[in-house]
Amino acid sequence: MKLSWTAFQGDKRIAGGSPVEVVTALKAEETSGVLIFDDATGRLVDLDLRGDVEECLARLPMGDESSVEPTERRPGRPKLGVVAREVTLLPRHWEWLNRQPGGASVALRKLVESARAAGEPDNRKRQAQEAADRFMQALAGDQPGYEEAARALYAGQADRFADLVAPWPKDIRDHARHLAEGAFATSSPAQE
Incomplete structure (x- = not known):
């Protein structure tokens, strides 16, 4: 990004x-x-x-931070961006992982990718909410309707948010709306 x-x-x-x-x-x-x-x-x-x-x-x-090179040689495949780290699991977890096709590493990567994909829309929404809220706290904290606008932001009430920030100075209002766009983006319909 x-x-x-x-x-x-x-x-x-x-x-x-x-x-x-x-x-x-x-x-x-x-x-x-x-x-x-x-x-x-x-x-x-x-x-x-x-x-x-x-x-x-x-x-x-x-x-x-991904551009920072590790200072010591560690296990893994650093040229591919793979760095070995320690994971602590119970014996039954290791047994299950080792029974998976490709072994523990492949199974863990698949589980992580699946969890990332499932949570990505929620993560983007949360990040947009937090970014807009931090900006509003810094520059709009004294503006009329700030607290109500923050509540509307976290409640996903786009129209109410837009109405509440409307009287703010133009540049602050426009930037708050811009940062909040991702907080109001609709997700794909839930699978039935």
């Missing part, structure tokens, strides 16, 4: 896009008192904007 940030100065959205685009825009405007949000999580980004554009870009976080 592509990293996306949005910067606000007061109740005005002043930049949005990749971290490089946001930093470049902020340095071009020489802004102060800016809050930068990670759009995926709604968390504030702690960024040192001192110096010129190149210095600021050099201090940007370097992506996700």
